[in-house]
Amino acid sequence: MPRVLSIAGTDPTGGAGQAADLKSIAAMGGYGMNVITAVVAQNTKGVIDIHTPPVRVLRAQLEAVSSDVTLDAVKVGMLGSVEVIEAVRDWLAEVKPPVTVLDPVMVATAGGRLLRAEAQTALLSLLPFADLITPNLPELAVLAGAAPAGTWTEALRQGQDVAERFGTRVLVKGGHLPGARTPDALLEPGRDEPVIVFDDPRVATSNTHGTGCSLSCAIATVVARTGDWVGAVSTARSWLRGALEHADGLHVGRGNGPVHHFHHAQHVLVDTDSHGRFTDALWRDCEGVRGEIDTLDFVAQLGNGTLPSETFQWYLDQDRQYLAVYSRALAALAAAAPSESARAFFAHGAAEVVTVESALHRTRLHGAPPQPASEVTKTYSDFLLAATGSETFAVGAAAVLPCYWLYAAVGGALTEKARAAGLEPHPYGDWLATYNAPGFHLATERAKDIVDRAAATADPVTRRRMREVFMRGCELELRFFAEPVRRAGARPFAVASTHRVC
Ligand SMILES: Nc1ncnc2c1ncn2[C@@H]1O[C@H](COP(=O)(O)OP(=O)(O)O)[C@@H](O)[C@H]1O
Numbered sequence: 001m002p003r004v005l006s007i008a009g010t011d012p013t014g015g016a017g018q019a020a021d022l023k024s025i026a027a028m029g030g031y032g033m034n035v036i037t038a039v040v041a042q043n044t045k046g047v048i049d050i051h052t053p054p055v056r057v058l059r060a061q062l063e064a065v066s067s068d069v070t071l072d073a074v075k076v077g078m079l080g081s082v083e084v085i086e087a088v089r090d091w092l093a094e095v096k097p098p099v100t101v102l103d104p105v106m107v108a109t110a111g112g113r114l115l116r117a118e119a120q121t122a123l124l125s126l127l128p129f130a131d132l133i134t135p136n137l138p139e140l141a142v143l144a145g146a147a148p149a150g151t152w153t154e155a156l157r158q159g160q161d162v163a164e165r166f167g168t169r170v171l172v173k174g175g176h177l178p179g180a181r182t183p184d185a186l187l188e189p190g191r192d193e194p195v196i197v198f199d200d201p202r203v204a205t206s207n208t209h210g211t212g213c214s215l216s217c218a219i220a221t222v223v224a225r226t227g228d229w230v231g232a233v234s235t236a237r238s239w240l241r242g243a244l245e246h247a248d249g250l251h252v253g254r255g256n257g258p259v260h261h262f263h264h265a266q267h268v269l270v271d272t273d274s275h276g277r278f279t280d281a282l283w284r285d286c287e288g289v290r291g292e293i294d295t296l297d298f299v300a301q302l303g304n305g306t307l308p309s310e311t312f313q314w315y316l317d318q319d320r321q322y323l324a325v326y327s328r329a330l331a332a333l334a335a336a337a338p339s340e341s342a343r344a345f346f347a348h349g350a351a352e353v354v355t356v357e358s359a360l361h362r363t364r365l366h367g368a369p370p371q372p373a374s375e376v377t378k379t380y381s382d383f384l385l386a387a388t389g390s391e392t393f394a395v396g397a398a399a400v401l402p403c404y405w406l407y408a409a410v411g412g413a414l415t416e417k418a419r420a421a422g423l424e425p426h427p428y429g430d431w432l433a434t435y436n437a438p439g440f441h442l443a444t445e446r447a448k449d450i451v452d453r454a455a456a457t458a459d460p461v462t463r464r465r466m467r468e469v470f471m472r473g474c475e476l477e478l479r480f481f482a483e484p485v486r487r488a489g490a491r492p493f494a495v496a497s498t499h500r501v502c
Pocket residue numbers: 109135136137173174175176182183184201202203204205208210211212213215237240241244
């Protein structure tokens with residue numbers, strides 16, 4: 001779970017600033033922490049008063065958290081004054097968080113300055129410390145030293161200018177443009193064209209308080225988990241869209257109300273056992289992670305056959321190491337299974353993983369020796385062995401389920417796409433065939449059945465634990481799928497392969 005720190009001001013109505021940040025981090029599956037820069041008396045109608053605590057207290061908060069907790073990402077929001085900006089800049093320079101997202105907050109949309117006019121220049125000195133900045137159009141204009149953009153083309157030009165000048169990614173947000181659409185574009189220094197442009201219809205609501213805070217924090221959280229900026233913006237945007245679509249149902253305040261940060265988790269409040277299968281609830285739980293998997297470069301390239309062979313080789317090498325552990329986890333479940341049929345199923349699965357799936361790896365890897373296991377491979381392996389070796393059978397069965405279910409879903413979806421695109425023969429056809437085989441889908445259904453049966457007789461604490469480990473397994477699958485491309489982008493490949501596989 002990524003540990004994400006928000007450095008921002010407060011909002012007692014809970015829609016923007018710290019409150020929005022903590023909700024967004026949690027909604028994206030992170031552990032949120034907060035350092036307060038300013039106490040703001042505001043509501044959905046505007047800003048009434050601001051108290052800035054002594055900068056000594058800010059420094060002490062920053063020191064308290066970073067001396068104790070390893071930070072996976074930092075989001076910087078409202079800073080307010082030159083002294084605060086300088087203290088945060090010094091801290092960033094010293095701590096060097098792995099991911100820093102800066103939302104250069106200046107004015108609340110409902111009205112009221114949140115950054116003193118004389119602090120705008122000081123804010124520029126913070127930009128090079130950010131991996132991504134997320135200005136709205138008026139803020140972008142200040143950073144670019146220009147008048148607010150009246151068109152999307154002008155906004156992109158200002159964004160590119162800021163990206164080049166400060167050497168950082170910029171998310172240009174079109175929320176403040178008039179019109180029926182809300183485009184956003186991710187820009188990087190050194191590239192003339194946006195990395196990606198998103199363009200969706202505007203959600204018909206005036207309850208948009210805190211959208212900028214929420215989006216930036218959600219991106220920081222997802223990127224801390226996957227290292228994939230495009231996927232993180234895409235995931236955060238589609239989640240925010242849902243939050244805007246459900247905002248009118250909140251009835252908070254008389255002005256521009258907040259968005260519904262937990263719109264996607266409402267079903268958790270319902271007793272899922274009386275509303276369909278337990279595994280249906282698990283599938284809904286992991287909807288966000290499934291969406292993230294679908295947008296990964298690795299999955300897209302595997303499907304359309306453009307994945308570089310070195311990247312696939314590295315993935316397969318990690319996968320064969322993982323499968324050796326998975327087979328042991330299934331064998332442990334076979335030993336603990338409460339029924340003969342479950343025992344037979346997992347014992348057969350343990351053998352099958354070794355014979356069928358590993359055969360694919362042996363053929364593809366041509367006897368190449370294993371490379372060091374990645375952190376993700378090790379974490380996933382440890383998690384499976386712990387869940388199947390030290391927890392109850394019900395919990396262990398839920399922990400191994402994502403590996404069946406997500407692979408069957410990805411294998412099925414990619415095979416369909418490859419067929420529709422006429423990709424025959426497909427360079428990774430044998431991989432797709434393994435995970436789209438009728439036998440594999442049948443095994444997935446059987447594994448779901450076993451989990452449903454185990455949940456039916458489990459107590460509420462065990463059922464909650466089953467949901468936790470299932471989600472953890474899904475998140476580790478996401479990281480496992482993200483790792484090959486993330487790693488290939490991060491440094492040259494260490495796998496010396498003399499064989500082309502496609
Ligand atoms: N009514 C809306 N419908 C859909 N997306 C919106 C809407 N309003 C804002 N957004 C999105 O919310 C995010 C933040 O929006 P923006 O208003 O530009 O920033 P800020 O909240 O910082 O002023 C952007 O991704 C933008 O596209």
